[in-house]
Amino acid sequence: MLYVEANRSLKQGWTCDPGPEHSGATQIDAGQGQVVMTNNKSEAFFLSGSTWTGLGSVPMKHVSVGPTGIWGVDSSDEVYKYGGGDFLLSQGQKLHQVDAGGQDQILGVTSSSTVHCLSSAAASGFKQGDSLSWTTSSRALMYISCSSHGCWGVNSGKEIYFTKTDSCQMKGWTRVQGVARMVEVGTDGTVFMVDGNGNFYQRTGISADVPHGTGWFKIPLSNNIKHASYDLGNLWLVINDGVIMKCTQ
Incomplete structure (x- = not known):
């Protein structure tokens, strides 16, 4: 059974409106005031004002933005970092999904559910083709x-599952x-x-003493x-027909 708390500490209601128009969206990610997404043609985009602008020339199935920049993975699970106007291929680890939201690290998972972490220090000097040294966690996700x-x-x-992390x-x-x-x-x-049914929940009771709520x-x-992502008070949603919604409280 899922424990659902009464809405005591949350503001009442979300107002959702159609976001910047783009049909066929499959995945969206927001961080550091930026929003990126991919569509069903494996095209990546960056939100500029109210317009989706193409992001690089490499087909991407998943992109993520955060303190370490913009990262993505392609259909072959190759890992890329965006820089100089395009996605730059890295060596050293294949990933099914990558997340750039951590302050001091990038994390990702493989198609076989192994978890890998790259410190921001290791990624800061990245150049095209560099072999990056990822560490592996014992948790399967x-x-x-x-x-x-x-x-x-x-x-x-x-x-x-939840964990506190510090530089991997x-x-x-x-x-x-x-x-x-998914949890975002x-x-x-x-x-x-x-x-699993597409229902949407927010975690309650998060504090310094109980960081997992x-x-x-x-x-x-x-x-x-x-799919969903949240940053700076804006909740970004992709609904089942590939339409993007932007929600605020």
Whole structure:
């Protein structure tokens, strides 16, 4: 059973409107005041004002933006960093999904659910073709999302886990109650979850003493959610027909 808290500490209601128009969106990521996304043609885009602008020439299935810049993975699980107007291929580790939201690290997962971490110091001098040295975690996850407040992940059994991290030093994984398809954490530590039916939840009770929170509050939305990201008070959603929504409180 999913423990759902009453809405005592959250502001009442989210107002959602169609975001900058782009059909066929599959995945979206927001961080550091920037928003990036991919579509069903493996094209990557960057939001400039209210317009989606093409991001590089390399087909991407997943992109992420954060303190370490913009990172992505292609259909072959090759890892890229965006720089100089295009995505630059790295060597050393293949990933199915990458997250650039951590303050001092980039994390990613492979198609076989192994978790890998790259310190921002190791990535700072990256040049095209460089071999990057990733460290491996003992936790098996199929999706991961990080901020300076910690990392949230989901395994193949849809179980949710949380860990505090410091330059790729993971301080133990805590099992968090609930079942999810994906969990996303914003720059400020705000956490959202999408379950297997496309229902949407926000994590409640997060504090310095309980960084993984105490429960989930269901946000009533009329559409099933395919992907989500949050930054600077803006909640970005991709709904099942590939339409982008922008929500505020």
